[in-house]
Amino acid sequence: MNNDISSSQHFSYPFEVLQQIARDILGHARKGGASACEANVSDGCGLNVTVRQGAVETIEHARDKGLSVTVYIGQKRGHASTSDFSPQAIGDTVAAALSIARHTAADDCAGLADAELLATSFPDLGLYHPWELSVEQAIELAQGCEAAALASDKRITNSEGATISINTSRFVYANSHGFAGGYPLSRHSISCAVIATEHDNMQRDYWYSVARDATDLESINDVGKKAGMRSIARLGAKKIATCEVPVLFEAPIASSLIGHFTQAVSGASLYRKSSFLLDSMGKQVFSPDIQIRELPHIRKGLASCAFDDEGVATHERSVVENGIVQGYFLGSYSARKLGLRTTGNAGGNHNLVLENATPLPFLDLLKKMDKGLLVTELLGHGVNGVTGDYSRGATGFWVENGELCYPVEEITIAGNLKEMLRGIVGVGSDRIVRGSKQCGSLLIERMTVAGH
Structure with missing residues (x-):
C-alpha cells in the first residue's frame, strides 16, 4: 500500500528503494540463520519556522531516515538499527542483530505476530497531504499568527513566538511471514505562545492546532487570537483555600x-x-x-x-x-x-x-x-x-x-x-x-x- 507516493520530491529515496531495503534485510537474516525476521525502513523530512516579535528566530530543515531489524533464532531475539542505508551497513546491522540473538536467553513469548492476524487489505485513509510552503510563506504565516495574538489585546506585551511545522514521512514494514506494507504520512501544526502583563502581573498561555491536512488546521488568525485571549484571561490570578x-x-x-x-x-x-x-x-x-x-x-x-x-x-x-x-x-x-x-x-x-x-x-x-x-x-x-x-x-x-x-x-x-x-x-x-x-x-x- 502506498497511498499516492508520486510526490517523491519530499523524500530522499524512491519508495521502491525502501521496499528493496526491507527485502534485503529479510534476505540477509535468512542467510544468517534467523528463523524469523521483521524490518522497518523509514524516510522523512520536515520544516519548522519560528518567529518572535516579527523577526525570524529559527528555521529548521530536517531529513531523517532509519532502519531497524529484529531477528529471531528460535525464540531468542536480537534487535539493531542504523541510519546508514549502504549495503555494507545493512548487512552489518543484520549481523549485529543476529549476534545479539545468539547471546540472548530464549523467551517463549518472543516471535512475530501470528500470520493469520496480519492485514490483507489496505484502505486509503487519507493520511498523506504534503503542505507545499516555501520558507518565505511559512515565515509570513508565522508572523501573521503572532500578529493576531499581539493585536488581541493591548495587554499582550511580549511573545514566545509562533511556529509553523510541516512534516512528511513514509515507511515500509515487512516480515518473514511474507507481509509487506507501508505508506506516506503527513502531520502539520501551527502554534503560538504570548505573555500578557497588567501592573506587576505577567501570565503566559498558548494555543495550537495539528492535522494531517493543512486545510483542516485552525486559521492562523484563530490560533493567534486564542493564544492572546487565553493569556489575558489568566491575569489577576489568585490563590484559593484548600x-x-x-x-x-x-x-x-x-x-x-x-x-x-x-x-x-x-x-x-x-x-x-x-x-x-x-x-x-x-x-x-x-x-x-x-x-x-x-x-x-x-x-x-x-x-x-x-x-x-x-x-x-x-x-x-x-x-x-x-x-x-x-x-x-x-x-x-x-x-x-x-x-x-x-x-x-x-x-x-x-x-x-x-x-x-x-x-x-x-x-x-x-x-x-x-x-x-x-x-x-x-x-x-x-x-x-x-x-x-x-x-x-x-x-x-x-x-x-x-x-x-x-x-x-x-x-x-x-x-x-x-x-x-x-x-x-x-x-x-x-x-x-x-x-x-x-x-x-x-x-x-x-x-x-x-x-x-
Missing part, C-alpha cells in the same frame, strides 16, 4: 485522563503487574454512561492505520461500554505473556474516542458543576500508575453559580484515578482533536484542591 470540590478538566487536557487509563490497561503494565487496573476486564471502571471506542480507520485521523507495528490488521472495537472494560491494549508479546490475543496495538492505540449519550456544551458543564474548579493547565508528573494516586500542579479558574469568577494559580489537584474515572459525571461536546485520544471537557464529581 477544599474538596468538583473539577472540570478543559478539553485540551482532559484527554490525559484517557491516557492514564490506556497505560493502565496496556500489556506491559498488566503482565508486569504495575497497574492500578489489574484484572479489570469485564469490570466497572468508568461511570456507567461512559463509552470509549477505538476507531483506527478514521479518514485523516492522527492515529489512523490499517495495521499496527507488527503488521496486525486493525479493527474498530469497543474498549469501554457502559463504563465496563471490554478490551486491553496488547501487542503480540504482551498478549502471549497474559495468555490472550493481540488487539493490534503494537506501537500504541488508534484514535480512542470517549463519549456519552448526552454530551454537554462547555457552558452547560459549568452550570452542572455550579461551584468548583476549571483546570486549563496541568503541571508536573505526579501520577502513580501502580496505585492510581494522582497529584498534579494546576492553573485554571474558580467557578461560582456556574460562571467563571477569577483565574487561580499555585494549586494542586489530587485524587485517585480509580475514583476519578468512576466520578466522571459530565462529558463536553467541545472535543478537540490533537492526537490519538479524543474527548471533550470532563467533569469529575469531586477532587481535593490544595491551595494556601
Whole structure:
C-alpha cells in the first residue's frame, strides 16, 4: 500500500528503494540463520519556522531516515538499527542483530505476530497531504499568527513566538511471514505562545492546532487570537483555600485522563503487574454512561492505520461500554505473556474516542458543576500508575453559580484515578482533536484542591 507516493520530491529515496531495503534485510537474516525476521525502513523530512516579535528566530530543515531489524533464532531475539542505508551497513546491522540473538536467553513469548492476524487489505485513509510552503510563506504565516495574538489585546506585551511545522514521512514494514506494507504520512501544526502583563502581573498561555491536512488546521488568525485571549484571561490570578470540590478538566487536557487509563490497561503494565487496573476486564471502571471506542480507520485521523507495528490488521472495537472494560491494549508479546490475543496495538492505540449519550456544551458543564474548579493547565508528573494516586500542579479558574469568577494559580489537584474515572459525571461536546485520544471537557464529581 502506498497511498499516492508520486510526490517523491519530499523524500530522499524512491519508495521502491525502501521496499528493496526491507527485502534485503529479510534476505540477509535468512542467510544468517534467523528463523524469523521483521524490518522497518523509514524516510522523512520536515520544516519548522519560528518567529518572535516579527523577526525570524529559527528555521529548521530536517531529513531523517532509519532502519531497524529484529531477528529471531528460535525464540531468542536480537534487535539493531542504523541510519546508514549502504549495503555494507545493512548487512552489518543484520549481523549485529543476529549476534545479539545468539547471546540472548530464549523467551517463549518472543516471535512475530501470528500470520493469520496480519492485514490483507489496505484502505486509503487519507493520511498523506504534503503542505507545499516555501520558507518565505511559512515565515509570513508565522508572523501573521503572532500578529493576531499581539493585536488581541493591548495587554499582550511580549511573545514566545509562533511556529509553523510541516512534516512528511513514509515507511515500509515487512516480515518473514511474507507481509509487506507501508505508506506516506503527513502531520502539520501551527502554534503560538504570548505573555500578557497588567501592573506587576505577567501570565503566559498558548494555543495550537495539528492535522494531517493543512486545510483542516485552525486559521492562523484563530490560533493567534486564542493564544492572546487565553493569556489575558489568566491575569489577576489568585490563590484559593484548600477544599474538596468538583473539577472540570478543559478539553485540551482532559484527554490525559484517557491516557492514564490506556497505560493502565496496556500489556506491559498488566503482565508486569504495575497497574492500578489489574484484572479489570469485564469490570466497572468508568461511570456507567461512559463509552470509549477505538476507531483506527478514521479518514485523516492522527492515529489512523490499517495495521499496527507488527503488521496486525486493525479493527474498530469497543474498549469501554457502559463504563465496563471490554478490551486491553496488547501487542503480540504482551498478549502471549497474559495468555490472550493481540488487539493490534503494537506501537500504541488508534484514535480512542470517549463519549456519552448526552454530551454537554462547555457552558452547560459549568452550570452542572455550579461551584468548583476549571483546570486549563496541568503541571508536573505526579501520577502513580501502580496505585492510581494522582497529584498534579494546576492553573485554571474558580467557578461560582456556574460562571467563571477569577483565574487561580499555585494549586494542586489530587485524587485517585480509580475514583476519578468512576466520578466522571459530565462529558463536553467541545472535543478537540490533537492526537490519538479524543474527548471533550470532563467533569469529575469531586477532587481535593490544595491551595494556601
